[in-house]
Amino acid sequence: MPDSVPQLGLELISTKASIEDGQLLTDEELNTAIRGFEEGGFQESKHAAGILSEGKMSKGAWDATSEYLFDLLEEASVVGTLDEDLPKAACKAARVIAKINSNTSVDPPLRTELGESLIRDGTGDEGNPWLTTAGTLLLSTAMDTGEYEPADEIAKRIAEHLLALSKNTDGTQEANLTAVGYGILGRTNNGDHAKTLVAESIDLREYLYRTESNLREGFLRFVARVAQEDPALLEPYTVELATHLRAESFAVRRDAARAFLALCDEVNWEALRPGVLTLNSPFERDGPTLPLFAIQFLQRVAQHNPEAVPQRVGDAFVKALQHDDRFTSVYGSEAAIQEDALTRATLFAAVETLAPEFPELADAVGNGVFDELERWPDEGVKLFVAAAAGCFVAVAPNVVGDRFIRLLIDDSGVGGQDGSTDTPLVANKSTKAAVSRFATRMAEFDGEKALSTADQLVTHAEDRGTPGHLDVVAVLLQIVHQKRDDDEVRRNFHDIIERVADTHEDEFLAWDEDVFDPELDQHSAPDDSE
Numbered sequence: 001m002p003d004s005v006p007q008l009g010l011e012l013i014s015t016k017a018s019i020e021d022g023q024l025l026t027d028e029e030l031n032t033a034i035r036g037f038e039e040g041g042f043q044e045s046k047h048a049a050g051i052l053s054e055g056k057m058s059k060g061a062w063d064a065t066s067e068y069l070f071d072l073l074e075e076a077s078v079v080g081t082l083d084e085d086l087p088k089a090a091c092k093a094a095r096v097i098a099k100i101n102s103n104t105s106v107d108p109p110l111r112t113e114l115g116e117s118l119i120r121d122g123t124g125d126e127g128n129p130w131l132t133t134a135g136t137l138l139l140s141t142a143m144d145t146g147e148y149e150p151a152d153e154i155a156k157r158i159a160e161h162l163l164a165l166s167k168n169t170d171g172t173q174e175a176n177l178t179a180v181g182y183g184i185l186g187r188t189n190n191g192d193h194a195k196t197l198v199a200e201s202i203d204l205r206e207y208l209y210r211t212e213s214n215l216r217e218g219f220l221r222f223v224a225r226v227a228q229e230d231p232a233l234l235e236p237y238t239v240e241l242a243t244h245l246r247a248e249s250f251a252v253r254r255d256a257a258r259a260f261l262a263l264c265d266e267v268n269w270e271a272l273r274p275g276v277l278t279l280n281s282p283f284e285r286d287g288p289t290l291p292l293f294a295i296q297f298l299q300r301v302a303q304h305n306p307e308a309v310p311q312r313v314g315d316a317f318v319k320a321l322q323h324d325d326r327f328t329s330v331y332g333s334e335a336a337i338q339e340d341a342l343t344r345a346t347l348f349a350a351v352e353t354l355a356p357e358f359p360e361l362a363d364a365v366g367n368g369v370f371d372e373l374e375r376w377p378d379e380g381v382k383l384f385v386a387a388a389a390g391c392f393v394a395v396a397p398n399v400v401g402d403r404f405i406r407l408l409i410d411d412s413g414v415g416g417q418d419g420s421t422d423t424p425l426v427a428n429k430s431t432k433a434a435v436s437r438f439a440t441r442m443a444e445f446d447g448e449k450a451l452s453t454a455d456q457l458v459t460h461a462e463d464r465g466t467p468g469h470l471d472v473v474a475v476l477l478q479i480v481h482q483k484r485d486d487d488e489v490r491r492n493f494h495d496i497i498e499r500v501a502d503t504h505e506d507e508f509l510a511w512d513e514d515v516f517d518p519e520l521d522q523h524s525a526p527d528d529s530e
Helices: 006-018 027-039 042-054 057-081 086-103 111-121 128-144 151-167 173-186 192-200 204-208 215-227 231-246 250-263 269-277 280-289 292-304 311-320 341-355 360-375 381-393 397-410 429-445 448-465 469-483 487-506
Strands: none
Touching: 006 192, 006 469, 027 042, 057 086, 057 111, 057 128, 057 151, 086 111, 086 311, 111 128, 111 151, 111 173, 111 215, 111 231, 111 381, 128 151, 128 173, 128 250, 151 192, 173 192, 173 215, 173 487, 192 231, 204 215, 204 231, 215 231, 215 250, 231 280, 250 269, 250 280, 250 292, 280 292, 280 311, 292 341, 311 341, 311 360, 341 469
């Protein structure tokens, strides 16, 4: 490579300084960077890569410069420590490659062997931390695709790299050198190196207070891994961890919530209180994106004690739901099997758990889900949406409960977009979960409505000469009886059930006289005489 050219170096530095972060590179800026690669030395190549990392690259810009970037990295992996500028130039080149996927439609090639080679060189006896960082940037890009998991040897070397730098902090430079390494260990399946790093040297409190944006993002992913692998290590630092739920970066908020979720049931609930008090922030900032880990953490807190959820957190959650178009848009068969289905399923569980404390939740989401139940005939979608409908109408029966009961009684169909009603609502397994869940929750919340519904269902079954919804009746009967051990329940239901149970004995196995025996009622009050 040519020797350094001072005048060209000044031009490169000036060009880099004039670029607004995130702006598409102009032809002039791109050509200046290419001249830096072709005419200058390693120092000029470093500045040229810096130009590319500052601006946004088109596919054409990537095609014109990618060969220079990889050539620089290849040379660094061979003679990286022979020139003091080469490791830093390689790190800049790797940063461009790591950034390119988010800025263009280009998928950079997965050069995992090159990344591992740079890490080995950087952590060798005469290594250089900039080479290690260049390698971690390449491997992080590969991990983003889900097609790469670092070997134990590589993870150990990254941990050693982080350990060495933690003992010789140098402000922003250290943040630049370590950020991606923390992110890689935070995503590596074997969490031993993360735990060892904390046990040996890393001061969690100190690093949780660090404000450098790039370090914060990588370190929070690392912290989430620590919480998962060894919760006791993180338990003393939940106050510091909670501050990251208010961070500007979505990734930081996501991983802070992920860490709190991992701590649930593993540490004292009082230690989680700082996170609970700050949990409104992800919902306020991320709105209808409804971050999965924040939802899961909220649900776990509510399961432990719904009253422990602060009003401002519940209000933020309700507001986020009210602006979530997933409850009014068409799901479609593909949507039901995508990753987003996990978020929705978690969301449904959280709504059901929180609705007694925040009843406006059912009003915010119930009707939207119900519309989907009626609109789509696809079996996979019905299975998903029907279960959701059963959950939402159950937590507040008066919101959409009457509408759901009418569909049960009328045996109305779930029509397609053409309005056809060929598929009975409860004639297939895809809606059994909704029916059962609705019946169960309705009986828990509103005994009188449960009794009248059961009477209608039995009458309907008798009129149709079919067992119909007698399994639902059995659920209603058992739950209401557990709540009301009195003669009224016996009188109301005994005659009703007998009208049809004898002729449909095989289909109505849930019916049993013992349900009226208070001594067999598992929910009966304990005997104080013992």
